[in-house]
Amino acid sequence: MTGTQYETGAAFAARMDANDPLASFRTRFLFPKTANGEDSVYLCGHSLGLQPKKAIDYIEQELRDWADLGVEGHFRARNPWMPYHRLLAEQTAALVGAKPEEVVVMNSLTVNLHLMMVSFYRPTPKRHRIVVERGAFPSDQYAVKSQIKVHGYDSGSALIELTPRPGEFCVREEDVDELIEHEGESIALILLGGVNYATGQAFDMRRITRSGRARGCVVGFDLAHAAGNLLLSLHEWGPDFAVWCCYKYLNGGPGCVGGCFVHERHARAWELPRYAGWWGHDEKLRFEMGPDFQPMAGAEGWQLSNPPILALAPLRASMEIFHEAGMERLRAKSVALTGYLEFLLEQIASPKFSIITPPESTRRGAQISLRIPDQGKAFCEELASAGVIGDWREPDILRVAPVPLYNSYQDVYEFVRRFSASLLKD
Numbered sequence: 001m002t003g004t005q006y007e008t009g010a011a012f013a014a015r016m017d018a019n020d021p022l023a024s025f026r027t028r029f030l031f032p033k034t035a036n037g038e039d040s041v042y043l044c045g046h047s048l049g050l051q052p053k054k055a056i057d058y059i060e061q062e063l064r065d066w067a068d069l070g071v072e073g074h075f076r077a078r079n080p081w082m083p084y085h086r087l088l089a090e091q092t093a094a095l096v097g098a099k100p101e102e103v104v105v106m107n108s109l110t111v112n113l114h115l116m117m118v119s120f121y122r123p124t125p126k127r128h129r130i131v132v133e134r135g136a137f138p139s140d141q142y143a144v145k146s147q148i149k150v151h152g153y154d155s156g157s158a159l160i161e162l163t164p165r166p167g168e169f170c171v172r173e174e175d176v177d178e179l180i181e182h183e184g185e186s187i188a189l190i191l192l193g194g195v196n197y198a199t200g201q202a203f204d205m206r207r208i209t210r211s212g213r214a215r216g217c218v219v220g221f222d223l224a225h226a227a228g229n230l231l232l233s234l235h236e237w238g239p240d241f242a243v244w245c246c247y248k249y250l251n252g253g254p255g256c257v258g259g260c261f262v263h264e265r266h267a268r269a270w271e272l273p274r275y276a277g278w279w280g281h282d283e284k285l286r287f288e289m290g291p292d293f294q295p296m297a298g299a300e301g302w303q304l305s306n307p308p309i310l311a312l313a314p315l316r317a318s319m320e321i322f323h324e325a326g327m328e329r330l331r332a333k334s335v336a337l338t339g340y341l342e343f344l345l346e347q348i349a350s351p352k353f354s355i356i357t358p359p360e361s362t363r364r365g366a367q368i369s370l371r372i373p374d375q376g377k378a379f380c381e382e383l384a385s386a387g388v389i390g391d392w393r394e395p396d397i398l399r400v401a402p403v404p405l406y407n408s409y410q411d412v413y414e415f416v417r418r419f420s421a422s423l424l425k426d
């Protein structure tokens, strides 16, 4: 799949790391330590990315400016706070394949999802259904159901869940096509995860956007597990909106501010209903303190509040590293590294577990989900005490993500060695 001929021995991992042009980026991150003071084998970037070493300097800079300048920091800080969020616009746009005007960092994912649905879920009696994948992240399910209810519909009939075929774990692309083809006229919104959080399946966003829009549906994506993981071309693909969080692959820190994309064709759609706040108001008029809301053009027009500078600071540290490494190179390494993980897992050849993530690199990102039916969360905790950090999703899924920015081939090798020892010990 990747063109790489994998080998089973430790020497292969060492050789791959020695020849990896991105290997030095690992040194820019802080790894949690094991009880012996060694770096953990951290394969949990799909949940919480590691801290960039520079994050602390970036936060301290803002704390110092606050101490020295007080309110004047809005204009006189080294990076003035008033336009601070724009420091992230170019890099964020590049990361998701958008124009700077189409993206903004603000709020958190679920809040942004609601804001987007207020504008883009406009149900009518004939067309009010929402498509999600079965087992979509719970917050998305709650958000969608609550929006359906707010509009006076019943989620029992208004929610369509894309479901894998019996005995399968991932949704087939042709089943997505068929659903859109047959039900399209009743669908107001298609809202899918770019990568499903549990299975690690990556959806073909270009194809779904094209077929959804051709049937008159609004298309939105939850990119929590796709931003900083897959190569994205949101502007070209043309979904109406997308939302993501920045604490997973984007390493912005726990609860970091989220990202939001609104396609250019809606940039000046003043007639769209939206929840308004002063930071989305035309910035030239913002401090005239007038009573009537005039949104800014583009995604910034959906902002509500002035942004949390201390939460944006570590994200800047991470986005600069992304910019330097480049998504194309990261994705190329990711495909090879995830392929290597899959290869080593296959060598274990045990009926005690199976891989539920699709085998094709085009249908997954950096994550592999393992189904381990006879184990529980304690198994994951046992791995953690052996210095291996992945995470457990009930009822029986262990998720691991070899993140190309800071994980090595030797991490993957060590993970499989310790995983196999724990799984096969009795």
Ligand SMILES: Cc1ncc(COP(=O)(O)O)c(C=O)c1O
Pocket (backbone or CB within 6 Å): 108, 109, 110, 111, 137, 139, 140, 193, 197, 222, 224, 225, 245, 258
């Ligand atoms: C796929 C997905 N959607 C939504 C969320 C919720 O994100 P937030 O708590 O930032 O709103 C998460 C959080 O992990 C997620 O993985």
